[in-house]
Amino acid sequence: MALIQIALIWVVYGVVVALLALVAALFVYVYQSSRERSATVTIVSIFAITALLATVLLLPVDVALVSSTTSSKLGQRKEWATQQKVDDILLTLKIVYYTLFSLDALLCLVVLPFTYFSYEEYDEVATEEGTQTVGKRFWGAFKYTIAFILLVVILFLVGFFVPVARDRSGGHYDLDFFKNLLTENHGERSLTFSLGLLMTIGTLIYVLYTGAGLALLPVALIKSAPAISAPTLTATTASELERNRERQRQLEGRNLGSEGGLPAKDRRELDALVREERTLVRRERLAAEASGENHSFLMKAWMKTEAIFRPIKLIGGLLLILVAIFIWVSMLLTGIDKAKNSICKSHCGYILGHVSIFNPVNWVFVQSAKVFPVDYVLFLLLVLLFFASSVVGIATVGIRFLWLKIFTIRKGHTSPQALIMATVMLILIALAINYSMAMMVAPQYSHYGPQTFCDHPLRHPGEQPNCTDHPNHIRPCSEVTENPAAKNVCTPSVISTFLDRVTVNFSFFGVVDFWAQFVFLAVFLIVFITSLFRTPKLDEYQLDQDAEEDEEEGLLASTGRRFGATWQDITGRASKRTPAHRAEDDEDE
Numbered sequence: 206m207a208l209i210q211i212a213l214i215w216v217v218y219g220v221v222v223a224l225l226a227l228v229a230a231l232f233v234y235v236y237q238s239s240r241e242r243s244a245t246v247t248i249v250s251i252f253a254i255t256a257l258l259a260t261v262l263l264l265p266v267d268v269a270l271v272s273s274t275t276s277s278k279l280g281q282r283k284e285w286a287t288q289q290k291v292d293d294i295l296l297t298l299k300i301v302y303y304t305l306f307s308l309d310a311l312l313c314l315v316v317l318p319f320t321y322f323s324y325e326e327y328d329e330v331a332t333e334e335g336t337q338t339v340g341k342r343f344w345g346a347f348k349y350t351i352a353f354i355l356l357v358v359i360l361f362l363v364g365f366f367v368p369v370a371r372d373r374s375g376g377h378y379d380l381d382f383f384k385n386l387l388t389e390n391h392g393e394r395s396l397t398f399s400l401g402l403l404m405t406i407g408t409l410i411y412v413l414y415t416g417a418g419l420a421l422l423p424v425a426l427i428k429s430a431p432a433i434s435a436p437t438l439t440a441t442t443a444s445e446l447e448r449n450r451e452r453q454r455q456l457e458g459r460n461l462g463s464e465g466g467l468p469a470k471d472r473r474e475l476d477a478l479v480r481e482e483r484t485l486v487r488r489e490r491l492a493a494e495a496s497g498e499n500h501s502f503l504m505k506a507w508m509k510t511e512a513i514f515r516p517i518k519l520i521g522g523l524l525l526i527l528v529a530i531f532i533w534v535s536m537l538l539t540g541i542d543k544a545k546n547s548i549c550k551s552h553c554g555y556i557l558g559h560v561s562i563f564n565p566v567n568w569v570f571v572q573s574a575k576v577f578p579v580d581y582v583l584f585l586l587l588v589l590l591f592f593a594s595s596v597v598g599i600a601t602v603g604i605r606f607l608w609l610k611i612f613t614i615r616k617g618h619t620s621p622q623a624l625i626m627a628t629v630m631l632i633l634i635a636l637a638i639n640y641s642m643a644m645m646v647a648p649q650y651s652h653y654g655p656q657t658f659c660d661h662p663l664r665h666p667g668e669q670p671n672c673t674d675h676p677n678h679i680r681p682c683s684e685v686t687e688n689p690a691a692k693n694v695c696t697p698s699v700i701s702t703f704l705d706r707v708t709v710n711f712s713f714f715g716v717v718d719f720w721a722q723f724v725f726l727a728v729f730l731i732v733f734i735t736s737l738f739r740t741p742k743l744d745e746y747q748l749d750q751d752a753e754e755d756e757e758e759g760l761l762a763s764t765g766r767r768f769g770a771t772w773q774d775i776t777g778r779a780s781k782r783t784p785a786h787r788a789e790d791d792e793d794e
Contacts, residue, residue: 207285210273211294217578218266221585222259228589229254232596236619236627243327246621249320250628253312257635260305261588264642265581267302267698268574268654270294275694277575280659280672280679282694291696298699306400310357313403313632318353321625322346357399364398367711394710401707401714404640407633408721411641415591415634416728418598419529422590424736425597426522439489446485453478528590533729535566536645540722543644548685554708554715558685560649570650571681580650587646588638595634599627637718643704645722652701653682658691 708715
């Protein structure tokens with residue numbers, strides 16, 4: 206029975222990972238530019254996004270497996286759950302976690318940068334002429350990736366030798382729980398430091414982008430219904446364009462054969478009509494794109510799906526507002542609880558010994574965890590909400606360096622370079638989401654799930670306490686329980702142990718990550734209130750703005766050209782332009 210239960214949990218996880226691959230593919234195909242596509246960038250991005258989501262969604266599997274060893278009704282371990290069996294489960298989880306974490310780090314620091322440089326190195330004309338081979342392209346990209354490989358080596362070396370938890374004289378280190386968290390193995394310490402650093406960097410990105418996106422996503426759903434449909438916009442634009450051209454013909458015909466040319470008044474009117482014609486032509490082209498012309502089947506299906514579900518977007522937006530506020534309140538309550546009741550404060554990154562303030566989200570997950578996979582479905586929806594919020598935040602704010610926007614993320618207009626940068630940011634954000642879920646959103650669930658222990662006095666030494674007739678003596682497991690029975694029954698999840706190890710051994714990371722959660726809450730609140738009262742732009746105006754960006758290539762092309770020029774300066778050679786690129790340049794001019 207135990208083997209069947211454990212196997213079922215892993216099967217559910219496998220099905221979820223397959224669904225995550227579809228989500229990643231949908232995200233990449235919806236956002237990538239139809240004009241510039243790279244098979245390598247597409248495959249690597251899909252794989253990286255699937256890996257980062259699989260890492261976050263391993264937490265419910267972790268909780269379900271460690272919780273399967275106990276009976277929450279009796280507060281006892283099940284008969285089959287010997288210490289050896291529990292250790293085997295924990296070892297398997299640890300291997301999977303460390304594999305996924307290492308994979309995320311390598312994708313972020315090595316694979317994605319290599320893919321970026323490889324795309325920049327690609328020269329279509331040189332490839333067709335045979336002057337650029339696969340080996341030359343690989344070596345050209347690898348030369349610039351060496352710096353990132355050295356960065357990975359430096360991170361692990363620093364983590365290998367950096368001192369941890371020097372001040373161990375505090376009373377909180379006398380507890381067995383904290384003694385177990387203090388890392389003595391240098392290899393494990395190195396991995397802990399590296400991932401802790403990446404998680405802290407990701408938290409800074411998460412605060413800005415996910416905090417803003419979580420506030421903007423529900424409001425965007427409510428305000429996303431267009432004032433005019435794409436077919437109607439196409440028809441009205443065509444009608445206005447026809448009237449414009451007819452008026453131009455009238456002005457030109459009125460002064461046909463005149464020696465002095467057009468009068469000043471007619472000249473000004475004609476110039477205005479020419480400028481309006483350009484705007485209408487751009488709007489007509491974008492309206493055609495909005496109708497699905499010149500798009501792939503997947504994009505057309507996505508547009509049709511959006512149109513079908515558009516009427517219920519309002520209801521969905523209202524529900525998401527309630528969910529977002531629900532999450533916000535829960536995180537605030539946990540933050541206050543940690544700041545007030547943490548047994549070691551900043552010395553261990555505000556680890557909470559036991560939950561003292563009621564957290565509604567945490568309570569929902571603990572109760573639903575008693576019937577697997579109900580908690581998994583809820584957790585999946587919550588993670589997808591945070592992921593979608595991160596995407597919305599990146600698309601709204603853009604990829605920036607300080608106040609300078611480097612790349613823009615837009616549906617159907619995202620360049621391969623921007624897609625790679627966005628994927629790197631999402632990997633870092635995923636590490637931060639891991640921390641936020643386990644430490645702020647649902648701390649009790651993430652640490653012990655529904656596990657309980659019997660706090661009834663023992664009749665005979667060495668036996669398990671029996672609470673069959675004393676259900677009021679059943680207590681939820683916590684980190685600082687001193688009852689020996691709890692130590693024999695309660696098993697913390699692997700992810701919570703890992704995150705606690707990061708904050709105890711490197712308390713600086715824990716302090717930054719903890720207080721950053723309050724900044725996250727502040728960003729959400731400010732953006733949410735602002736978005737509620739901000740007047741939405743008219744669709745036609747937005748289309749005109751998008752058209753002007755497309756014509757001038759805005760930041761997508763101008764920044765790309767600046768990056769291209771910089772890349773040419775670095776490599777010392779000019780890139781050969783393809784006929785398609787020359788045509789685009791002529792069109793822009």
